[in-house]
Amino acid sequence: MSKFEFTRRGLIKSGAAVGAGLAMPTILTRPAFSYTNEPKGGTVTLGFNVPQTGPYADEGNDELLAQKLAVEHLNGEGDGGCLPTFSSKALKGNGILGKKVQFVTGDTQTKSDAARASAKSMIEKDGAIMINGGSSSGVAVAVQGLCQEAGVIFMAGLTHANDTTGKDRKANGFRHFFNAYMSGAALAPVLAKEMGKDRRAYHLTADYNWGWTQEESIKASTEALGWETVNTVKTPLASTDFSSYIAPVINAGADVLVLNHYGGNMVNSLTNAIQFGLLDKAVNGKDFKIVVPLYSELMAAGAGENIKGVLGSMNYNWQLENAGSKAFVKSFGEKHGRPPSNSAQTCYAQVLLYADACERAGTFNPCGVVEALEGFEFDGLGNGPTTYRKEDHQCFKDVLVVRGAQNPTSKFDTLEIVEITPVANVTYPPNHPMFGGDAATLGKCNAGV
Amino acid sequence: MDAILLQVLNGLDKGSAYALIALGLTLIFGTLGVVNFAHGALFMIGAFVAVTLQRVLNLSIETVHADKKDFLGNPLKVQTTYVETWFGESAGQLIIGWSVPLAILAVIPIMLLIGFVMERGLIRHFYKRPHADQILVTFGLAIVFQEIVKAIFGANPIQTPAPDALAGVWNLGAWLGLSLPYPAWRIVYFGFSAIVIGGVFAFLQFTTFGMVVRAGMADRETVGLLGINIDRRFTLMFGVAAAVAGLAGVMYAPINPPNYHWGMDFLVLSFVVVVVGGMGSLPGAVLAGFLLGILESFASTTWATTTIPGINQIIIYLVAIVILLARPRGLMGRKGVMEE
Numbered sequence: 001m002s003k004f005e006f007t008r009r010g011l012i013k014s015g016a017a018v019g020a021g022l023a024m025p026t027i028l029t030r031p032a033f034s035y036t037n038e039p040k041g042g043t044v045t046l047g048f049n050v051p052q053t054g055p056y057a058d059e060g061n062d063e064l065l066a067q068k069l070a071v072e073h074l075n076g077e078g079d080g081g082c083l084p085t086f087s088s089k090a091l092k093g094n095g096i097l098g099k100k101v102q103f104v105t106g107d108t109q110t111k112s113d114a115a116r117a118s119a120k121s122m123i124e125k126d127g128a129i130m131i132n133g134g135s136s137s138g139v140a141v142a143v144q145g146l147c148q149e150a151g152v153i154f155m156a157g158l159t160h161a162n163d164t165t166g167k168d169r170k171a172n173g174f175r176h177f178f179n180a181y182m183s184g185a186a187l188a189p190v191l192a193k194e195m196g197k198d199r200r201a202y203h204l205t206a207d208y209n210w211g212w213t214q215e216e217s218i219k220a221s222t223e224a225l226g227w228e229t230v231n232t233v234k235t236p237l238a239s240t241d242f243s244s245y246i247a248p249v250i251n252a253g254a255d256v257l258v259l260n261h262y263g264g265n266m267v268n269s270l271t272n273a274i275q276f277g278l279l280d281k282a283v284n285g286k287d288f289k290i291v292v293p294l295y296s297e298l299m300a301a302g303a304g305e306n307i308k309g310v311l312g313s314m315n316y317n318w319q320l321e322n323a324g325s326k327a328f329v330k331s332f333g334e335k336h337g338r339p340p341s342n343s344a345q346t347c348y349a350q351v352l353l354y355a356d357a358c359e360r361a362g363t364f365n366p367c368g369v370v371e372a373l374e375g376f377e378f379d380g381l382g383n384g385p386t387t388y389r390k391e392d393h394q395c396f397k398d399v400l401v402v403r404g405a406q407n408p409t410s411k412f413d414t415l416e417i418v419e420i421t422p423v424a425n426v427t428y429p430p431n432h433p434m435f436g437g438d439a440a441t442l443g444k445c446n447a448g449v
Numbered sequence: 450m451d452a453i454l455l456q457v458l459n460g461l462d463k464g465s466a467y468a469l470i471a472l473g474l475t476l477i478f479g480t481l482g483v484v485n486f487a488h489g490a491l492f493m494i495g496a497f498v499a500v501t502l503q504r505v506l507n508l509s510i511e512t513v514h515a516d517k518k519d520f521l522g523n524p525l526k527v528q529t530t531y532v533e534t535w536f537g538e539s540a541g542q543l544i545i546g547w548s549v550p551l552a553i554l555a556v557i558p559i560m561l562l563i564g565f566v567m568e569r570g571l572i573r574h575f576y577k578r579p580h581a582d583q584i585l586v587t588f589g590l591a592i593v594f595q596e597i598v599k600a601i602f603g604a605n606p607i608q609t610p611a612p613d614a615l616a617g618v619w620n621l622g623a624w625l626g627l628s629l630p631y632p633a634w635r636i637v638y639f640g641f642s643a644i645v646i647g648g649v650f651a652f653l654q655f656t657t658f659g660m661v662v663r664a665g666m667a668d669r670e671t672v673g674l675l676g677i678n679i680d681r682r683f684t685l686m687f688g689v690a691a692a693v694a695g696l697a698g699v700m701y702a703p704i705n706p707p708n709y710h711w712g713m714d715f716l717v718l719s720f721v722v723v724v725v726g727g728m729g730s731l732p733g734a735v736l737a738g739f740l741l742g743i744l745e746s747f748a749s750t751t752w753a754t755t756t757i758p759g760i761n762q763i764i765i766y767l768v769a770i771v772i773l774l775a776r777p778r779g780l781m782g783r784k785g786v787m788e789e
Contacts, residue, residue: 057604233751236762240705240714241463243635244749244761247455250630267606268705275632275704277618302706304608318520333521412520 035365036151036448037127044099044364046071046351047128049119049143050157052107056135056263058298059343063133063157064105065336066344070351073331074101081331082352085324085380090359097358108134112142119143123150129364130155132350135263135343137161137210144173151448153366155350158343160262160294161210162217165394167436171445172366174373174393176315176353176386177346178426180214181434183293183313184221186399186421190311195256195289197226202254204245204269206261207234214260216434218293222258230254235265242269246276255283257290266292267302274306295402297341300414307404307414314400316342316383317417325382339412349381353388367445385423391430393442399426451628456746458621462635462704464742465642466492469697470715471722471734472646473690479666479729480683483572484580486587489716490594491560491691495698496707497598498559499552499609506532506545547612549703556695564691568684591712599709606706611637616703634703641700645693646735652689653731662686666729721769727782737780741765 037045048067051060073081076093083091095101104126106118115134122128123146131147132155134140140159147154148170156164156175160183165175191199201222205215211234219229230252235245246269249257257278261269273279273290281288295312318329318339328348332340340348353373361368374390386397401419408414431438470492477485509528517525533541544551571590575583610616611634619636622629653659665672665679672679698711722741726733747753748764760767772780 053599054604057599231751233754238714238762240711243459243462244456244746247459248452248751250455251452264606264708267608271608271706272704275616275618275634277630277632280618298605302606302608304706305610306608330521339520409517410519410525 034447034449035367037123037129038449039099039127039129039364042099043102044096045126045128046101046103046354047106047119047122047126047131048103048133048347049106049108049115049122049131050133050347051110051135051139052105054109054111056110059135059158059263059296059341060108060133062298062341062344063135063347066332066340066348067103067132067351069332069335070348070355071101071103074352074355078335079331082324082327082348082381085327086352086356087377087379088356088360090356091352092359096355097362097364101355104128108136108139108143110136110139112138115139116142116146119146120150123147123152128152130354132354133157133347134159137164137213138208140164140175141168141209144168144170148172148443148446151366151446153354153369155354157347157350158296159210160214162213162434163209163436165392166213166432166434167440169392169394169436169440169442171370171393171442174350174353174388174395176350176395178313178315178397178399179394180210180217180293181428181432182399182426183214184217185426185428186313186401186419187218187291187293187311188221188225189421189425190401190419191222191227191291192225194311196286199227199256199286199289200230200254200284201227201256201258201291202230202249202252203232203258203260204242204249205232205234206237206265208237210262211260213434214293215258218258218260218291220434227256235261235269237265239265240268242272243276245269246272246278249273249278250276250281253283255286255288257288259290259292261292262294262296263299264302266299270303270306270310279309295415296343297339297412297415298343300404301411303404308406310404311418312402312415314342314402314415316345317400317402317415318345319413319417320382320384320400322380322382322384324380324384328382345382349383352381353378365447367447370445387423389430391442392435392440396423396427398423451622452750454622454627454629455631456750457743458629458631458635458639460743460746461639461739462742463746464739465639466697466701466715466738467719467722467742468735468738469642469645470694470719471726471738472649472731473693473697474719474723475726475729475731475734476649476686476690476693478723479731480662480686481568481572481576483575483583484587485572485690486584486716487567487591487594487712488587488690488694489712489714489719490591491563491694491712492698492701492715493598493707493709493712494563494594495556495560495695496609496702496711497602497698498556498695499549499699499702500602500607500707502552502555503545503548503609506530506548510534546610549609549611549699552699552702553696556699557692560692560695561688563695564688565684567691568687572687573684591716595709595712602709604709606708608706609702611703632704638700638704642697645696649689649693650731658682718765721765725769725772725779727779729783730779730781733779733781740780741768744768 050063072078108115119131130153134157137159140156144154154173205211292312357369357372361372376388379385383397399421402415403418405416474488509530511526513524515524519525615633618630619633722737726737749761
């Protein structure tokens with residue numbers, strides 16, 4: 001009778017041999033990548049991660065339309081959009097580095113975990129080399145972290161919290177959209193001009209990362225003007241009825257209500273504030289005012305008549321008259337029958353900026369792309385002259401102060417541009433305390449693999 | 450004092466919506482024994498009946514104004530509603546402005562029909578299945594309703610304003626020497642809820658149909674043995690419950706712009722209301738609805754949130770735990786309901 005005897009050493013040797021044998025086919029067949037998802041064939045894949053379900057689905061849909069338009073223009077289809085107006089002439093309409101651009105999409109659901117999962121799937125299964133999109137700062141920070149670990153580039157979509165290019169900045173992440181600090185800096189002079197320097201503000205703030213940074217920024221800017229902050233109240237993100245939070249404003253002695261809310265929260269809180277007649281009141285001898293620091297066209301449409309006269313800020317508005325804006329509005333408008341939103345414009349610009357950086361760098365290697373984007377100065381994408389600052393990967397450009405239109409002539413011009421705040425007035429040092437101070441660093445670029 | 454009274458009014462207002470939804474949930478549970486997780490979706494559909502009517506009344510004729518330009522520089526297309534064309538501008542605007550109250554007329558037959566189809570087409574197949582199965586199927590149905598509404602109307606909230614005459618602020622405390630400005634439509638909503646709740650109770654209490662339904666709720670088998678087709682009456686009660694949810698939704702539309710997610714927003718809270726009130730107890734559902742609405746309102750005040758941070762988000766569940774520990778069957782629950 002034969003007898004098998006297992007020794008520890010024998011088991012380790014056998015295991016190693018079997019393991020090597022199993023790995024051999026993969027080692028022999030797998031192409032050698034010098035960076036994550038290096039394109040080997042005639043195509044390159046981009047990943048568009050936007051909210052396709054959930055409360056920001058309309059915003060995500062607009063982003064996706066713009067991203068698809070950018071891909072068309074990169075591949076030489078359609079009217080070319082901003083390619084002719086873009087100050088960099090590296091893009092030729094023949095894809096990126098001669099490779100036809102294709103894309104995959106993911107659904108962030110405006111949830112950080114879902115957004116990470118869909119980005120991970122696009123990177124690992126679909127071979128996406130760049131991720132773009134999103135309509136929330138929580139999502140942006142989460143996906144940016146993932147892209148840094150995976151060694152792909154993240155071109156953020158709509159994210160307004162200071163942290164995205166502040167304490168959570170990453171070498172592989174870039175933000176074209178403006179931020180809460182810039183909103184505060186742009187709004188303050190207009191608020192002083194229109195409402196005076198002796199005001200008492202009451203803040204209602206969405207209780208999450210973006211709301212906190214926006215409240216901090218607006219509070220700092222308005223207090224610097226001489227305004228007094230009467231109270232700051234955090235409201236749960238899931239709130240639908242804000243009447244309990246609006247009612248105390250009436251007797252608080254405040255004469256300005258600042259709504260640090262976005263999306264459905266903003267539509268509901270503004271509607272409730274109007275219902276309670278706040279804008280018809282006079283407090284401290286002054287007319288009561290409402291400020292919504294971050295506006296979007298889709299929110300404005302949701303708020304309807306209630307936004308008339310209410311001040312806020314935007315990254316972009318289709319009514320801008322520069323050549324890049326006109327080209328983008330024409331391209332988007334003729335295809336979809338309406339002007340683009342500012343989240344659509346930022347995603348469109350980001351896709352083109354990424355493609356252009358690859359062309360100028362002559363590679364898809366993320367570290368080459370990072371080098372090409374850092375300190376890059378450009379124009380012709382709709383916002384006017386813009387710079388991607390090297391130290392924090394934040395775009396610096398003029399910021400728009402807008403107001404709900406009193407007499408809109410169509411359903412599209414719900415907002416009117418009050419002032420274009422020059423970039424110099426919204427610029428801050430990279431180590432500003434609101435952006436993580438000296439401790440905040442980009443870290444090193446990661447090419448993956 | 451003024452601030453306290455304002456929060457009481459806010460609570461009554463929120464409580465009205467909770468009470469109406471919970472009332473419908475309890476009607477369905479009390480008659481058919483079904484835990485209907487699609488009930489919040491019925492509330493949402495009610496609101497979208499108002500949105501739909503508003504859109505129908507806004508159907509327009511397009512005229513091209515060559516002298517004006519649109520955003521692409523093409524001749525501007527101006528929309529004029531059919532209603533304004535037929536009745537003149539001011540009368541047309543008035544009709545459009547009253548779309549929410551007008552939607553009440555439409556919502557009752559629509560919701561009765563939806564309730565009837567839901568019950569006959571799906572829910573009845575689950576009467577003899579465990580409660581877990583009923584919850585799963587009705588929750589699935591809620592998601593289907595939600596996604597259909599999103600596909601048609603989008604994910605953004607849609608403004609559905611109250612008529613101009615009821616859109617302002619009424620100072621309720623003027624005759625008491627207090628400053629108590631409160632949105633007119635919210636007062637209308639509270640009054641409307643009181644009428645609907647009173648109507649449902651009167652229907653059950655003072656009509657023969659209601660008497661049979663109440664008898665069926667108490668002892669279904671015996672009523673059946675008397676030769677009464679209790680199933681048909683219970684099917685109708687499902688429709689009535691759906692209509693109550695729809696009415697609650699249609700009138701709530703001017704308070705907060707409706708969106709496809711409303712059903713889920715209200716569902717969990719309404720179930721807590723039903724449990725706190727006592728499973729199967731109609732007066733309990735109404736009482737708990739107002740009680741929890743007022744408590745939630747006070748918990749959202751600055752004083753409460755600074756004293757106990759986060760209390761506004763947990764107050765309803767906290768109170769539910771305390772009440773269920775003290776009275777395991779809820780405030781007005783009866784022995785034997787869901788205890789077999």
